Amino acid sequence: MTDERRLDVLRAIVEDYVSTQEPVGSRALVERHHLGVSSATIRNDMAVLEDEGYITQPHTSAGRIPTDKGYRMFVDRLATVKAMSPAERRAIERFLSESVDVDDVVQRSVKVLAQLTQQVAVVQYPSLTRSTVRHIELVGLDATRVLVVVITSSGRVEQRTVELGAEPTEGLLADLRSRLLPATIGERLADASVKVADLIETFRPEDRPVVTAIVTALTQTFSNERSDARLAVGGTANLARFGADFDTSIRPVLEAIEEQVVLLKLLGEATGGLTVRIGGETGLETLSGTAVVSSAYGGETSRATLGTVGPTRMDYPGTMAAVAAVARYVGRLLDDA
């Protein structure tokens, strides 16, 4: 009994289970795959695989289903990456390239990803940290309130209403604006934060409270506290594929999706490449039957994460290919925008 064949068996089990959704037995296995040995031999292999924790039986004398550990092994060592067809690539590229602005790109990405994978798709709005300031605008709303608008090189527009606490002196806002622009235009957001903070001291003491309030709003915007937290979600109707039991397999996902914090955690720190989290690896106990496939996207100016949430019994090769492809196109699109 070679180790080699045992891995083949594991792969076959995962593939069959994913496509049929039913526990797979030794007989069906030898019929559907040309493994060149008899079902009795497979049974022995399966017994070993079960001992090692890669597969399990839902009840005695039923077929086997993969465990999380089994899926992990499948993803790490067994899955041959399934390339997208040229037609699919074309479709993705064309659909995404029709976007009119950053929001639209994100919206469309979610849609296309959900459609391709038949799962729930999540796309994080691009982070601002690497982009530069293209414009800042201050708009007085009333005597003590100002709307601060920041436009970045990536085409994002961030806004924020500021309570000044006091009424600005005549001409102060215009003055501030005229000093703000040269100090920040073209700067990276992180650097711009420092620059605007330095500006405070150049104002008269009596104006500083107002200036400080506005500068604070700006730095908060720069540090993208809010934009990082923005997410687009789509394909929730695909939750049907999760399984019949609403409370154990669908509800937790819906709840996770509504809590942005949780969702961000799920997508995980985009280390760069494609990441797959299976069952317990998600860090959420309630998502035991769920797997997350995510990838960072974007390069220089805007970087963030996108991915899909699906049942552990998903088509990993296909999903991974789709996530990777969409990440690549979205990144390209945002970078030269």
Place this chain on the structure above:
Amino acid sequence: MTDERRLDVLRAIVEDYVSTQEPVGSRALVERHHLGVSSATIRNDMAVLEDEGYITQPHTSAGRIPTDKGYRMFVDRLATVKAMSPAERRAIERFLSESVDVDDVVQRSVKVLAQLTQQVAVVQYPSLTRSTVRHIELVGLDATRVLVVVITSSGRVEQRTVELGAEPTEGLLADLRSRLLPATIGERLADASVKVADLIETFRPEDRPVVTAIVTALTQTFSNERSDARLAVGGTANLARFGADFDTSIRPVLEAIEEQVVLLKLLGEATGGLTVRIGGETGLETLSGTAVVSSAYGGETSRATLGTVGPTRMDYPGTMAAVAAVARYVGRLLDDA
């Protein structure tokens, strides 16, 4: 047999069915409500109500459940409006008043509405039509592309990327900007559309293509094609309450929610007051078990619709009260912003 009591019976049936989720029989009815007559009498009343189409039995010799027509009658004539408790009002008001900008108001409204009603909440972003222009900004992205930003009196910021098709001549953008602002500031969006269109002719013929492209983008923004279509959705986890059958009662709702066009239709033209659509009244066949409670909100500067989607067997008085209350606070908040 007075008509009066028959209506009482109908009300009792609706109330019991909503709270128990089970068909209600004549015996249970006389026990839970002090109707002062015997169950046999109730049975006669029920037979009449069934003949008239207000209630029905799921199968022979089971209890009765209300039909859509029955719910309609309940809502129109029988439901005593349930007032929100002062504590609840306080909570809503406080939570909403913490919002920092328009997006935040919408986001929070969805959350609070979903929580109050335990249903799926939908809030349309405030329409721009009634608000006025506070600022317009043109930002060059590269040689042939410009980002158009419009800031309205309601604090909304709308953006749009424009492909110019040609390279603008030196100083054209600055020139355009300096003429745009005086022509539009303080104007209602509809009026501003006309004003900017008039501007085209004041430019040299060779500049007109570029100017026209930008003006077109502006008018599109003014006519709020995009902003009207924006929606926030929350509380999807509450879909659990819809019933056990995923495919007939939950999936259609998820699908409707993802199609913004459909959802907008569902919320309906905000005629002003509180609107309730029950079952077939929604206009969607797939939403037969679903009811929508919606209300317009806002006044002068920003007006739109918000509401909830839930099963027909919902707590109408409570839901209606919650929708009305949130609509009132949101409207107030946006109008004096």
Place this chain on the structure above:
DNA sequence: ACTGGCACCCGCACACCGAGAGTGCCAGCG
């Protein structure tokens, strides 16, 4: 007009049973 009583109906829960799928193990074979 309302009530009590009664015959009847029907879905639901439960128990039961047989079929089928799958396993584990063992003896035998190359």
Place this chain on the structure above:
DNA sequence: CGCTGGCACTCTCGGTGTGCGGGTGCCAGT
């Protein structure tokens, strides 16, 4: 020593049968 065919065993699943209970409709009586 690894593989195979065979066999006994186990367990789920689907279908059937049955008793129970809630609920109705009707009718005769007040």
